[in-house]
Amino acid sequence: MSVTTAAAAELRLERLREDVRDAGLDALLVTSDESIAYVTGFRPLQLERLFAVVVPAAGDGAIVVPALDEGQVGGAPSVLDRVVYDAGSNGLPELLAALGEARAVGVEEDHLVYGRARALADAGRGLVPAAAVVMGRRSRKDAKEVECIRRACGHVADAISRLLEDLRPGDIERDVNARVESRLREAGATATHALVLFGENAANPHGEPSDRALAVGDVVCADVSACFEGYWGDLTRCATVGPPSDWARRAWAVVREAQAAAIEATRAGVPGRDVDAAQRAIVEAAPELGACLHGAGHAIGLAVHEPPFLVPRTQDPLAEGMVFTIEPGIYRPGVGGIRLEDDVLVTSDGPELLSALPLELTEVPA
């Protein structure tokens, strides 16, 4: 599943080690699935058992892994010491040993759970929030990663096209979602998330697919994401069953304009909140059509949602190599929701779409 070679992972480890030194840390503790995948090429199946990679300011570092997963880490960089623990341990004594004398330990504060943080602190380690150190690297994708995201977008675009072609009145929401995910799995996806919602259900951006049947006059909001070769694509398109209502046509036009404005703003040096502001100004100018319930989008890569987030509180500037979903929407309770989502790369020449799927408001035959 991973496109990351041991050599590429080793280079990433070396760069992170420099960042660890620059941040004045003794070591960095990498614990999230995606960050572990970034520095090892191995994506853990994290359940209750601790996985971690220790990146020390000096020295080679270690990967701490449960015994039952040892067979999986063979491809990780050989510079990493393998620290394997069995079912008799919760992994923390082994992790502390792997941390050695490190006192100032950077952690992924948006992943490490409080129980483990507390155990590390009780053992005399000073924890320093360092998700930004890891994401400083992960957020700027290299050419190979960009191509993976582009390929994932291609698969997702195919899935949405086929879905919208096949849709007919009477189709059941739950079945339609199952079918989309099945096809993506059969195309090689290792993880999928389909959220195809009908009519008033689409007024909840995270509504749950139900037994509702597709009816003439419904809007359809089809948000589909899938992971291929370790990287995600995430796209949304909309349709109506029969000709669009006045509301659907107007809402779609507003969202289309908001998306174009936000994509145009997706440029190096621009604070994340400005991308959000670009879509928000347009969506919020049409309150009679519905509400603006979320930000402009989120970064995407090894995780389907990862920082930076394009929301009003994000002041950090965008940088070349970052990839974002741009996905404004408008939602009207009892009626429906319209959202348009594409994945956009920040380049020195401006925004580059990684997905090529017509934006049109598809009309499903009534």
Add this chain to the structure above:
Amino acid sequence: MSVTTAAAAELRLERLREDVRDAGLDALLVTSDESIAYVTGFRPLQLERLFAVVVPAAGDGAIVVPALDEGQVGGAPSVLDRVVYDAGSNGLPELLAALGEARAVGVEEDHLVYGRARALADAGRGLVPAAAVVMGRRSRKDAKEVECIRRACGHVADAISRLLEDLRPGDIERDVNARVESRLREAGATATHALVLFGENAANPHGEPSDRALAVGDVVCADVSACFEGYWGDLTRCATVGPPSDWARRAWAVVREAQAAAIEATRAGVPGRDVDAAQRAIVEAAPELGACLHGAGHAIGLAVHEPPFLVPRTQDPLAEGMVFTIEPGIYRPGVGGIRLEDDVLVTSDGPELLSALPLELTEVPA
């Protein structure tokens, strides 16, 4: 998807409130998906946004929810105050307001992330690990929950039966897993995890389905779990392609005996580690066949893996109403793995199997 009515959720909230008082806490902060589902009937789609339920020792409590998910919480108990925050907030100011004057705040230390814990501590809250308070309730299933798990097991058993009937040499591991998950989705599963591994891949309990084709002489280890109506079933069966090798036959017999011994030990009052010891003694007595890489199993319910875990470090006794997977295995690198898994309810009369699927080592036609 949820079988939990608002009335049932309200009763659970009331009981948890008693536990909060008994534990000397001012409030309990419920943050994991499954615990939120337990007390509200609403299962959040947790991404980067904070969801929480505040259960105070005195007073009604609140549910803290991102604006874009507000439409989903309609069915939660009406005693819970709705605290909705928009994309301009990370939810923490609203959470602190909902906590009111509470100082001693119980948290799910195996879910709450360090960054949020730190923010709460910086705001003067004293955090107390309280996952055991929540799990003390969640781990003892009521009759309705048991029936949900039994039904989920039925669906999983059907999926495994059909998979083993359909398997033929030349089938691709990745496709077989996609097909199993598709069928479960079409049967109404809201989440699935299939891990059907061939030959030497099965020597890694968490191996990753690959492009490997099924070959004559392979063992097949088929571990399938799925969530229906909010509750999981999780079963494992094995097969060989053509007649079993001497290793496969002997390994299967050892695992069969280990599973029977562990099921027999799954009784109220027995420390969790004793259930593990029952299987471990048998598996570890046959080192020539392979290694014992994991514990006897884990509790299952709203989460596919939840505490208590049946591992050597678990001293707490089992109680009536708990449901566990019992899943010993034996693994030989380069050759394969054999595991047998059933879901078992602890009753006053002893262990009760919730799954009815023959244990036999299936022979796939060569």
